Amino acid sequence: GEDVEQSLFLSVREGDSSVINCTYTDSSSTYLYWYKQEPGAGLQLLTYIFSNMDMKQDQRLTVLLNKKDKHLSLRIADTQTGDSAIYFCAEILNTGKLIFGQGTTLQVKP
């Protein structure tokens, strides 16, 4: 079946790097996405990667994709208190169906 899994919670100190991990089961995914949700707000697309890419860097964000292991990660360099939020990974299948993980709450301590 189709499933996307994330760990639920990550705590880091300000200035450290954060790595949020995600695994998925369906190999027909075409794109994989990372979203950020701040308290009381909707979802904001952070970055995405095409399924035939291994890595994508966008300023402080680095996405790594291991297609063989169906593992996706989001690294946030120099994490700031403003990065505290819930982060969702998601995959879109070739049918158009979009599947989200449960979300990882990132807590950044000063």
Added chain:
Amino acid sequence: EAQVTQNPRYLITVTGKKLTVTCSQNMNHEYMSWYRQDPGLGLRQIYYSMNVEVTDKGDVPEGYKVSRKEKRNFPLILESPSPNQTSLYFCASSLSAGALETQYFGPGTRLLVL
């Protein structure tokens, strides 16, 4: 201004009373979808639509209906709401299913079913 609007933003209702949550986008997007967000479960897709008159079930379609008669509107219908449909609902649209970098989310509708 490009946006996705949802109405109502907040709704309290009782079991069995039919309700509709409207969703409208002004960007001529083809792909629209509905999600529900519950603590610990993340977002789950209810229904999605690749274009007018084309709708498909997502992960949790039971108890919901949708229609896509016009490109801009994608209402979510709960024919007989039950308490387990108490949730936060988001509508979203994008140019196409393969262009989610263009995706906009609505502000959310918080529904409580008593």
